[in-house]
Amino acid sequence: MKVAATGLLLVMAAIFVVARAFEPGHPWLSYVKSFAEAAMVGGLADWFAVTALFRHPLGLPIPHTAIIPRNKDRIGDALANFLQSNFLIASVVARRMRHIDIATAAGRFLQAPAGEATRIRQGASRMIADLFESLDDERLGGMVKTAVATRIRAVEIAPVLGHALASAINEDRHVPMLETAIRWSARVLDHNEPMIREMVKKRANWVVKLAGLDEKMADAIIDGLRKLTLEMATDPTHPVRAKIEQALADLANDLQTKPETRARVEQMKNDLLDNPSVAQWIDSLWQKGRAALVKAARNPDAVLAGRLGEVLKSMGQTLERDPRLRIVINRFARRAVAGMAASYGGSIVRLVSDTIRVWDARTVTARLESAVGRDLQYIRINGTLVGGSVGLVLHLLDTL
Incomplete structure (x- = not known):
């Protein structure tokens, strides 16, 4: 499109030269010359305007040019504020979430055969398996054992x-x-x-x-x-x-x-939990459960084809058939997303503004120019044709 717009400008220049050369012998060529002359002016003016948005025309530091590179930080802040004001307000998110039926979508997904949505399941399974394998086993196992023992002591x-x-x-x-x-x-x-x-x-x-x-x-x-x-x-x-x-x-x-009997049982329970053998037993349970979870996550299709798959399928059918459960889940999802927007909306928009702020001017210019795309060159083409038409009208009025 840049080639087309520039080529049209050169064509107008060639027409102007030819019309001006033959105008004395052919007076009607004055209309052609006027069209071509005004078209060159319009094309050059729009080329200057389009170029001035993104860079200095011909590399000259003309005032009020290279507008976007000079104001990229302000543009980033304005874009971030626009996102926060129009998308990341809790009331706006809640209103948009009213039309989204997450419970039904989850029910259909859970009922989908093993062959469907395979990429999502495999990706989620790999993420879960990698997460459990990457965590510090000793620290995580200690947390699990402590949580189990604390829970048992509390009961x-x-x-x-x-x-x-x-x-x-x-x-x-x-x-x-x-x-x-x-x-x-x-x-x-x-x-x-x-x-x-x-x-x-x-x-x-x-x-x-x-x-x-x-x-x-x-x-x-x-x-x-x-x-x-x-x-x-x-x-x-x-x-x-x-x-x-x-x-x-x-x-x-x-x-x-009997309080005394209950007290004796509680003391026996606490003594049992303090026994190192019981701690080793709880640790062995955690290790077996962790290994089973990682193994299942590595092969989600096999797990979904068994009893777990039947349970998930039954859950999906319940989600689709029970309207009250769908209302509860959708309300919870709506409140959760709205709460996230209220709590983390500012962090999200700061991420946008900070990302644009650290870009260099050339990166911002290239990305915005490619985002607008062909329309920038259509501005130049339209300016050439509109300028020529205006010049032709003005010459006709002058002649009359």
Whole structure:
């Protein structure tokens, strides 16, 4: 377009020279000469105007030229103020956000098959994986362990355990555990029979040993315990079993109501958390969870194709079908974005003005000139044609 505009100016100059040379023999060429002469003036004037915006014409320091390079800082400040006044005000952002249905868009995205929106998912997954791998594992792991331990310490666990035990007893969910404990007691008795016999022999006096009654006492004790465990396992109404269930019920009540029991449980909980082995266990949980998260993030399609994918798909369907949930999410998003605009709008516009401020004049000139583009050269072309037309009209009026 620069070549076209400059070429048109040169064409007008050539027409002017030819018309002026042949005008004495052809009077009508005076109209052509007047058009070409005025067109040159218009073209040169608009060339000067366009050039003066961005640089000094012909490199001459003419006053009030190179306007944009000289005022780039003021232009940056004005642009930043324009952005803040028209786009980054909380009320403006909230008003524009009313017409954006983020919840529905999120629901459709969550329901999209694994092949769709792959670039977004892969990019987000890579970012998450890189983020977790780049963080200081020792510091982050310490933060996680501290947060978990602090959260557990803040929760009074005794009432929770009491309520859970009471619910299990009321729904007979404790019965399988009790029967397992009885069977375990029977196996312990069988495995430790020699030790029981040895204990009876050591505690028996010499008279019993002399009469050979120690073996009979050991047999009686072992047979009695074995019979007790067998009866408890086969008879749900056995008195000992009933006493155990009553003890469990009393424990559930004490955990919820007795201050001394709750205090003992809290002390046991704190002692357990202070144990280095528990800290190592929590750290191992964090390491496994972190490794699983990084692995899942590295292969998002595989994760989305499994149970997690079904959960996300169900969440997406809920977002699309539940209007109340959509209203809540959209309201939250609107308030969050408006709050960000109110809190960080000034920082954003300062970023714009500071960025333009550090650009050199040549960079600002090149970017603005390329942004306006071809229209600058159309100004020159229009100036050439309009100037020629005005010159032709003036010559016609002068002739008349």
